[in-house]
Amino acid sequence: MSVVGAEYRPPWTALHVIGIGGASGSGKTTVAQKLIKTLNVPWVVILSLDSFYKPLTKEESARAFKNEYDFDDPSALDWDLLFECLSALKQGKKVEIPQYSFALHNRLPTKTTIYACNIIILEGIFTLHDPRILSLLDMKIFVDTPSDICLARRLNRDILHRGRDLRGVLTQYNRYVKRSYDDCVRPTMKNADIVVPRSDSHVALDMITQHIRQALAERSRKHLEALRALQSSPTSSADELGGLRNIICLPQTPQLHAMQTIIRDANTSRDDFQFYLERLAVLLIERAMVELPHEQITIETPTGKSCTGMALSASEVVGVSIVRAGETLEVGLRRVIPDVSLGKILIQSESMTGEPKLHYSKIPPLSPTGHVFLLDAQIATGAAALMAIRVLLDHGVPEENVVFIAYLAAPSGLQAIARVYPKVRVVVSVIDEGLMHPTAFIVPGFGNIGDRYFGC
Template sequence: MVGQKADSTMTVSPDQHEATPLQTKKNTVLVSHGRPPWYSHDGERIRDAYVVGIAGGSASGKTHVARQIIRHLGNIPSVTILSQDSFYKPHTEEELALAHASLFDFDHPDAIDMPMFSACLADLKACKQSNIPIYSFAEHQRLDETQYIYGPSVILTEGILALSDPNLRDLYDLKIFVQCDSDLMLARRIKRDVAERGRSVEGILDQYLRYVKPSYDNFVRPTATHADVIVPGSNNAVAVDLICTHVRRQLDERSNAFRKTMAIPKSGLSVEDLDDSRMIVLQQTPQLQGIFTILRSTTASKQDFVFFVDRLATLLMENAVNCLPHIAKSVVTPTGSTSTGKAVDAPFVCGVSILRSGGALERGFRRVMHNVPVGSLLVQTDGKTSEPLLLQVMLPQCVRERHKAERSWVFLLDGQIGTGASAFMAIRVLLDHGVKQEHIVFVTMLVAAGQGIQVLRRAFPLVTFLCGAVDENLEEHTIDGRIVWITSPGMGMIGDRYYL
């Protein structure tokens, strides 16, 4: 999942309570240097996440192998360890009584919700979001809350039965089986279950002999025949290094870059060429021209700049709300008369700002759209490749749940569209979540009338773009050895001028 910066230790879901051992401790979300483009210039996804399936006996070292792989991979975009333990089926009262008495077989394939497991993994592999169930080992039950995951470039799926289901095996790019001595697995299991799951040694041994060992012999060990690589459960540094070399090579082959082609100017464009039903440019009134005169000036004070940015953002949003569906609505006025007006006819409405210049539009957005959730996307430029990198995703709840996302209208906020690379990535994120193109309204102050906006409109013809003005030039410069493209005459670094 793309999220807060983290090292090679696990980050725990904020839903996790310290007093209750949850499987979120196994669903590890790790982030290094951001997620590069996973799509082509026509907006279509051209690469899936790389999925590694890791199976083996209980306490054989599957999770340890997965974390060792992550540590050795180094500067990879984003990684998730997805645990099979998340997908235990909900239990009835009778099953719960057996589980608390250590008389329920958790190692049998029937204990796992395999269809849900494969469906969630398929979504993540296809670069879509997924809401993973959370299972409490203390309560022996699936909890009501879920863990939201989106954006991994590499998914390590681990579990004793990770290679048993053919639908799961079809999703793996690499299949690993961790082979370990039975005595060592038992010793590890006792140590883990006593410390992490509050079990007694007697109960652990009884469950091991009754269920764990027979299931390993009957269901787990036979899946080793499906593995591409057999890894020892200890002293496996050489095997892990070979696996990491293979994964790095696969990721390098999937790299994609096209920002420079988006920045190539397309001559002969004007405001009239861009202005249509899906590309709305505000009427260039004397008031609007006066606002831009102040915003473009290097002599404008910080106070003036913030004031007029907020004023422009309010004007933009007042026009943008016209893009929402409306229905007729009758009300009774204070004089007792009936008046017919309009009401927004959208189940869910939210805003998403592209940080950080998009944040400058949030105050104007909130002035016009009362009590509407606002999320954010952090997109920055890779200093080496000049490609955009997705570093953080903080989306409103209505977008994170797909059945709501399909009915949501989203206002994307950004200070300006130059090459269009950040805008392209932000739109692709929303589409991955199930938001419809025609439900996205991109609101920005400035648009450079070059190749970038044209690429965006060809890739996403149903997205509506609304801007305050169109600048003619997009100029290439080199700053600190890095190629950048600057809108001219432009407004400079909007985020810096607004916040600093």
């Protein structure tokens, strides 16, 4: 039986990138903020082109403090770095964005991390200038505002927010900014899909918003279709899946079966449910530890005799819980590895469509040879599991270093994981019959594990 060969692409690999160009002070940031407010979708990031100014040499920095350095020329920007960052974001990767200080006229040592966005809004005077950047933009907007309004806004911004003085701002404007707009910025208007007259054009903003919503809806439709294709018509029974090398089901001993029976029973008290679920968690974690690399060592026993034994050789192990039911496994993990570092991933499904959406991720720092125990209470359709594994891979965790741990699973969810991530090992206590339609609850199942464990 072969279940390998499928591909899963999370929605952030179809990132929608909007570019907004226009004169300095034209209202590009205002347009971006109005779009965010109108769209009302999570994980929209405004990326300023200002972040990509090149680091200055000592001589250039001295000129900048005298208002004699031309920041309004395309050559002042690090286009290679911007292209690299945007390309990586379009591929769904985590990216570190530089921070630029206009007060210091240089890059800061700190960076901003961007990952798994729905929309990136790139705004700056030269956003529509470079052909490589244009090729990455899904929508190109130019904000066309009268020059007197632009100057007034620039004076207000540079004096109040960038620590500049009036004379310096006017000197730079007359020497560099106006010439740059005429020669370099205004010609990029021809590259725009939409020209917004001033930043308060409601008609233009409504048209842009409608277009973006349609694009996001189409992306969600394709994502759901891909998930259904991975989950549909499982060709593997529980016994066949249990026989796969990377799907590990605990031996169904009478003791284990008795624990599962207590956990399944709707009449089990919350205290007993917690107690036996935590016992089961320890068994699962101990079995997962077998999947980690070990090495042979020699020790001396209290009797003074040498003894050959084994020791964990993995450089480090961290746990990452899928909030919130996955957190029920943390007690068992800490009993086995008391000082383990823990991360969190929050994935919730849309109430109307059932599409899983990533809302939060915090992954502990991990060496390239480190291993991750990914914790969730159950694997039903496999949608959340696929997304969570992809988050780990995007953070540099090798696929073969991920061990997914769950109390129980349905065949369709396990098959989806095995198809897409054949090197990920999955440890469960039992593989149940399947899913109840249309709710997608596992049957016979353990019920809502999070509600039963936490009491709400």
